[in-house]
Each structure stands twice: as structure tokens, then as C-alpha cells.
Amino acid sequence: MLAVVLSVVVLIGFYFVQAIFSPPAPPRPAPLPDDLLLLAPPAVGLLPADQPPPGVLAPVDPVVVAPDVPAVPGEAIPAVEQLVRIDTDFLSVVLSNAGGNIVSFRLNNHMDGDDPVEMIFRGDGGSHAFTVAFGGPDAPPQMDPFNVDRISAHSVRFYRHFSLPHDPDARFRLDKEYRFHNGEYMFELVIRLHGYHAIHAFNFGGNAAYTLSFGPQIGPAFQRLDRHQNFRQYFTFDGNRRRNARANEAIIATRPRWAAIAGQYFTLIAIPALPGGFDLSFSERAEPGIPSASRMNIIRPPVTAAMVEDVYRFYLGPRSMNVLRAIDRGESAIVGTSGMQLTEMAGSRGILAPLERVLLWLLTMFHGLTGNYGVAIILLTFLVRILFFPLTKKGSEATLRMQSIAPKIKELQAKYKDNRQKLNMEMAELYKKEGYNPLKGCLPMLLQLPIFFAMFNLFRTHFELRGAMFIPGWIPDLSVPEYIWAFPEGVRLPLLGWDALRLLPFIYVGSQLLYGKVTQTPDQKANPQMKLLLYIMPIVFFFVLYDMPSGLLVYWTSSNLLTMVQQLAILKYLAKKRAAQAAEPAAAVIASPQKKNGQSAKSAKASNVIAPKKRKRR
Numbered sequence: 001m002l003a004v005v006l007s008v009v010v011l012i013g014f015y016f017v018q019a020i021f022s023p024p025a026p027p028r029p030a031p032l033p034d035d036l037l038l039l040a041p042p043a044v045g046l047l048p049a050d051q052p053p054p055g056v057l058a059p060v061d062p063v064v065v066a067p068d069v070p071a072v073p074g075e076a077i078p079a080v081e082q083l084v085r086i087d088t089d090f091l092s093v094v095l096s097n098a099g100g101n102i103v104s105f106r107l108n109n110h111m112d113g114d115d116p117v118e119m120i121f122r123g124d125g126g127s128h129a130f131t132v133a134f135g136g137p138d139a140p141p142q143m144d145p146f147n148v149d150r151i152s153a154h155s156v157r158f159y160r161h162f163s164l165p166h167d168p169d170a171r172f173r174l175d176k177e178y179r180f181h182n183g184e185y186m187f188e189l190v191i192r193l194h195g196y197h198a199i200h201a202f203n204f205g206g207n208a209a210y211t212l213s214f215g216p217q218i219g220p221a222f223q224r225l226d227r228h229q230n231f232r233q234y235f236t237f238d239g240n241r242r243r244n245a246r247a248n249e250a251i252i253a254t255r256p257r258w259a260a261i262a263g264q265y266f267t268l269i270a271i272p273a274l275p276g277g278f279d280l281s282f283s284e285r286a287e288p289g290i291p292s293a294s295r296m297n298i299i300r301p302p303v304t305a306a307m308v309e310d311v312y313r314f315y316l317g318p319r320s321m322n323v324l325r326a327i328d329r330g331e332s333a334i335v336g337t338s339g340m341q342l343t344e345m346a347g348s349r350g351i352l353a354p355l356e357r358v359l360l361w362l363l364t365m366f367h368g369l370t371g372n373y374g375v376a377i378i379l380l381t382f383l384v385r386i387l388f389f390p391l392t393k394k395g396s397e398a399t400l401r402m403q404s405i406a407p408k409i410k411e412l413q414a415k416y417k418d419n420r421q422k423l424n425m426e427m428a429e430l431y432k433k434e435g436y437n438p439l440k441g442c443l444p445m446l447l448q449l450p451i452f453f454a455m456f457n458l459f460r461t462h463f464e465l466r467g468a469m470f471i472p473g474w475i476p477d478l479s480v481p482e483y484i485w486a487f488p489e490g491v492r493l494p495l496l497g498w499d500a501l502r503l504l505p506f507i508y509v510g511s512q513l514l515y516g517k518v519t520q521t522p523d524q525k526a527n528p529q530m531k532l533l534l535y536i537m538p539i540v541f542f543f544v545l546y547d548m549p550s551g552l553l554v555y556w557t558s559s560n561l562l563t564m565v566q567q568l569a570i571l572k573y574l575a576k577k578r579a580a581q582a583a584e585p586a587a588a589v590i591a592s593p594q595k596k597n598g599q600s601a602k603s604a605k606a607s608n609v610i611a612p613k614k615r616k617r618r
Contacts, residue, residue: 077160078145084156088182090317092116099143100158100176101128105219105316107185111467112220119266119316121217124289130189130314131213132176134162136206137249137281137297141213142174154180170198181333185317188334195306203302208279212312215295216287218261218268225292232294233262234282235345242344247282247294256280260345261294262319265466265479267345268296269315273336276301276308313337320463321346348457355454360462367468373478374470374554381558384451385566391447392563396570405434452556459549470554474503478551498546504553505546511560512538518564 082097094104106116120129131141146158157177164170175192191212193202202209222230234245236256245252245259252259255277260269272278279299287293300310313334317323324346330338348356359380366376385392408430416423459465459479468478475482483500492499516534545553 077147082148086154086180088180090185097146097148097158099128099131100146102130103128117220119219121219121221121290123287127216129214133211135204136208136299137211139205171196172199184333186313186315186334189312191310193308200306201304209300209303212298213295214268216293217290218263230264235260237344245282247284249281249283252280261296265319265463267319271313272298273311318463319346348461352450352454355450356458359454360458373468377551377554378558381555381562385562392566393570455555456552459551475550479549481547482550504550505542508553508557509538509542511557515560515564
């Protein structure tokens with residue numbers, strides 16, 4: 001039992017220790033201010049370049065975009081930065097003509113505190129997403145102002161002309177056209193290169209036509225990535241299976257069907273539809289003003305034609321099984337997205353994935369009955385306790401059986417204290433003779449460990465449980481740790497790293513101590529090792545679980561209390577049975593062979609709870 005518990009501590013404590021010794025996080029940057037969103041046009045249109053609001057739009061400073069790709073001299077371009085806002089029922093997007101990039105991407109139906117979730121974490125605000133650079137990933141992105149053509153309420157095109165360095169008359173045009181749709185987290189980005197006169201191909205530095213990059217980070221904003229409560233993962237999908245990728249800037253030449261950057265509850269999925277293929281890389285190169293960067297670079301190979309049109313589809317939204325399944329079924333308005341198996345980004349993988357799906361289905365069913373996920377967790381715990389009741393009963397019987405043979409075990413330990421091998425052999429023979437199996441006592445706990453880890457992963461990754469409320473004002477979100485008092489901004493307890501005072505961990509410790517105190521047998525109370533388990537282990541788990549999702553603590557605390565009630569009922573039942581057996585006459589205990597053969601299977605099984613098994617003599 002001690003080995004099992006210590007194994008659990010090692011598995012869970014890894015994240016705890018890692019969080020303690022992580023370097024202090026820089027202060028959280030402010031999200032994109034609302035006044036920036038107000039700079040966009042009210043419906044269709046864009047901010048006029050000749051009549052900017054006073055003191056709002058500053059002129060764009062001239063930037064050398066790339067040494068070998070100068071802008072066409074004399075081209076009429078806006079003198080000031082123009083911001084275009086596009087609103088759908090799901091999204092509020094702000095784009096800038098400085099490079100034709102996206103500077104804000106908010107999800108109207110999902111909140112981060114009091115504001116909609118911002119999916120582009122820009123740090124200090126100087127970075128844009130979906131930039132284009134002529135050449136490979138190391139080429140500087142285009143940030144000069146583009147002309148703007150507002151196509152419709154949900155579409156906009158940015159364009160500008162360039163010329164080759166060795167021939168000013170060799171000109172080409174770059175277009176970036178965005179298409180958004182109502183009812184969609186997915187949008188299209190069309191990139192066109194149109195050469196004039198002497199241009200018949202596009203091949204810039206890095207053996208690439210251009211690189212389309214997302215960065216510097218997907219939202220929501222965070223203080224640190226602890227790989228536990230907040231993390232970033234990188235994936236590719238080749239049509240058969242999802243694969244993990246590394247953000248080491250190495251080129252991934254497999255050309256997958258799609259690639260993704262995933263956080264705890266939100267994700268970016270890129271689906272390039274390029275006839276000439278593409279290369280891919282992920283990067284975590286540092287960015288000023290953000291704790292950690294997560295970039296995706298899609299590298300377009302050289303184009304051997306005077307004109308090319310590349311279509312990209314991007315999903316930037318929740319890791320929701322329901323939403324992604326609808327896209328896979330072809331319910332999206334965007335053509336070419338059905339059958340892409342995007343649901344691979346919603347569920348977890350591994351041996352516990354089927355168990356997670358079952359638990360999620362049960363939670364959803366109980367939530368549909370009660371309307372409260374906290375109550376649903378308690379009902380699920382009650383169901384689990386009912387299912388495990390036979391094993392719990394057998395474990396209690398095994399504990400009482402151990403008590404009955406404890407004197408014999410002590411005799412063997414005293415007799416063979418200097419011969420460990422002989423002691424083990426005699427102990428095994430005693431267990432066989434008495435019909436006792438030591439594994440029966442810890443089997444219920446072993447079988448519950450997968451449920452615990454599956455519940456942990458449920459509240460850590462499944463989007464449907466994000467924001468699941470239990471008790472208003474105290475536990476508004478079961479997927480994150482609760483608190484009764486948050487420390488002032490930037491204040492953390494030394495060594496522990498706590499930023500708030502939480503109540504559920506204390507309730508958990510109380511339930512664990514009460515459970516151990518009530519259910520421990522007299523010989524266990526006299527055993528120093530069992531005292532260690534009774535008092536020390538709950539305290540260790542208190543620190544391990546302090547920053548765990550509150551739903552996990554609600555499950556474990558409820559399980560402790562329900563198991564304690566079960567255990568008390570079982571012990572009371574077994575005590576009555578033992579008293580009834582002790583009151584039987586001695587003649588009934590030593591039954592004749594005929595009577596013993598006629599004894600019911602049920603009575604024989606009951607007598608084996610206390611009385612040792614008799615070996616048949618030939």
C-alpha cells in the first residue's frame with residue numbers, strides 16, 4: 001500500500017516540484033484595449049486615410065521590408081495605418097494594413113474574465129499574426145502599409161506592388177485576402193503573387209517564395225507555461241494519426257494534412273491547400289513582452305510561374321469536440337474542410353482515452369439532469385462507489401482476515417527473523433493455508449487510480465468543462481483552482497509559489513484524515529507505518545493538489561466521504577456476522593462431513609470470512 005501511494009505522489013508531484021522551481025513569471029501584459037477596436041469602421045468600410053481621427057492614427061514610419069525586395073517607387077499607398085474591423089456572430093477581428101496582418105482575434109462567445117477571449121497574444125503589442133516574408137522563416141516580415149480593398153462585410157483584401165532589386169521594371173503584386181463567415185471559427189486566407197513583364201518565377205532567399213507565419217503566441221494571455229495548468233503543444237496530422245512535433249525551428253518535410261498549436265482549451269489549426277506542397281516549422285524564439293512564444297511557419301516552395309494563388313484555412317478557436325466534429329461532418333460553410341479529422345485535437349490519446357470519454361459522457365448526462373457540474377461530479381462519484389462496492393467489501397473482509405492471522409504472522413516473524421528467505425516461504429504457506437490473498441486489500445485502490453487520472457485529464461483538457469460552475473462566488477469554474485482570497489497582484493508565497501488562499505485542499509485533508517481515523521483497525525493504529533500513512537500522506541497530497549482543478553478535489557473529497565460511509569456499513573455488517581458465528585455451538589463449527597457437504601455455498605463463503613480454511617486430508 002505504501003509503494004502504491006508513493007508511486008502516485010511521484011507521478012503527480014513531478015508537476016508540483018516543477019512549478020515550485022520555475023523562474024518567476026513577468027507581469028501579465030494588458031489585453032488589446034477596447035479603444036483600439038473602436039478605431040475600426042462601424043460596419044462596412046475602412047478608416048479613411050485622408051481624414052484620420054485626431055490623435056488616434058499615427059503615420060506609419062518607413063520600414064525597410066527586405067533588402068532585396070524594395071517597394072515600387074511612387075506607388076500610391078496610405079500615409080497612415082488603417083485598421084479594419086470585421087464582426088461575425090462568433091468573432092471580432094481587427095486587421096491592420098501594416099503588412100495586411102491580424103492584430104486582434106476575439107471569440108465573442110467565450111470569456112476570459114470580463115472580456116472575450118483574445119486568441120492573439122501579442123505581448124507588448126508590437127507583433128502581428130499571419131505575416132508574410134519573402135524567403136524563408138528568417139526573412140523579415142512585410143510590415144509596410146498596404147492598400148486596402150474592403151470587399152464585403154466579412155471580407156477584405158490588402159495589396160501592394162514590389163519590384164526585384166536587380167531590375168526595377170520587374171514588378172509583381174502581393175495580395176492577402178481574408179474571408180470570414182458567420183457561425184465559423186475557421187476562416188480563409190488567400191495569398192496571390194502576380195508577376196508582370198519579366199517575372200516568370202518567384203524564388204527568394206531560403207529557397208522559398210515566401211513564409212506565412214502565425215505568432216507570437218495563441219491566447220488567452222497567461223503568466224507562465226507550467227506544462228500543467230497552462231501549456232503549449234505542437235502537432236501534425238498526416239491523414240492516419242496525430243503526431244507530436246518539436247518547436248526547435250527544424251523543417252518538417254512530411255507535408256501533413258494539417259498542423260496545430262494547442263493550449264489547454266484553445267487551438268490554432270492550419271490547413272494549407274497548396275498545389276506545390278509546403279514545408280513547416282515551429283518556433284519558440286523569444287519575443288519581448290510575452291512569457292513564451294509559439295510560432296508556426298508555413299514555407300511556400302519556389303513558384304515556377306508568373307502567377308500563383310494559394311489558399312489557407314485556419315481554425316482559431318476552442319478545442320471543442322462538438323465544434324470540430326461538426327466541421328469534420330461537412331457542416332462548415334468553408335469548402336474543403338470536411339473529413340480532415342480535426343477531432344483529433346479535441347480528445348486525449350492513450351490507454352485512458354476510452355475511460356475519459358465514458359466519464360465525460362456520464363458527467364454530461366448528470367449535468368443534463370441537474371444543471372450543475374459540481375452536483376454531476378458528486379453523482380458520478382456515487383455511481384463509481386456503487387460499482388466498486390463489491391471490491392470494497394472484499395477489501396474489508398481481507399482486512400479482517402488479516403487481523404485473525406496477525407498473531408501467527410508475528411510468531412513467524414519472531415521465529416525466522418534472521419532468515420528472510422525462509423520467512424517469505426512460511427508466510428506464503430500461511431496465506432495459502434488460511435485462504436488469504438494480500439492483494440485483495442489494496443485492489444480497490446489500484447483500480448480507482450485510472451479513474452483518478454482520467455478525471456484529472458478531463459478537467460485539464462476537455463473544453464466542455466471549461467467554466468463549469470459549482471457554487472457561485474466560490475467555485476465558478478471547476479476546471480481551475482478555486483480560492484477564497486487572492487493575494488495582491490505579483491505576491492506569491494516564498495518557495496510554495498501560491499498566489500491565493502484555497503479552501504478545497506483543506507476540506508480534502510480533513511476528509512482524508514477523518515476517513516483514515518474512522519476506518520483504521522486497532523492493529524493498524526498500533527502500527528507506526530500505518531500512522532505515517534494516516535497523517536503524513538494526506539499532508540503530502542495537500543501540497544500536491546493545492547493548485548489542481550477544483551473539480552478533481554470535489555471528486556476526491558466526495559469519494560473519501562462516500563467510501564467512509566460504505567466502510568462503516570461494511571464493518572458493522574461484518575461485526576454482526578462475526579458475533580453470530582461466535583455464538584454458534586462448537587459442534588456446529590466442527591461439522592460432520594455429511595453436514596459440511598450439505599452446507600450451502602453461501603454459508604461456506606460466509607464462514608471463510610473469519611474461520612480459517614481446512615485442508616482436505618486424503
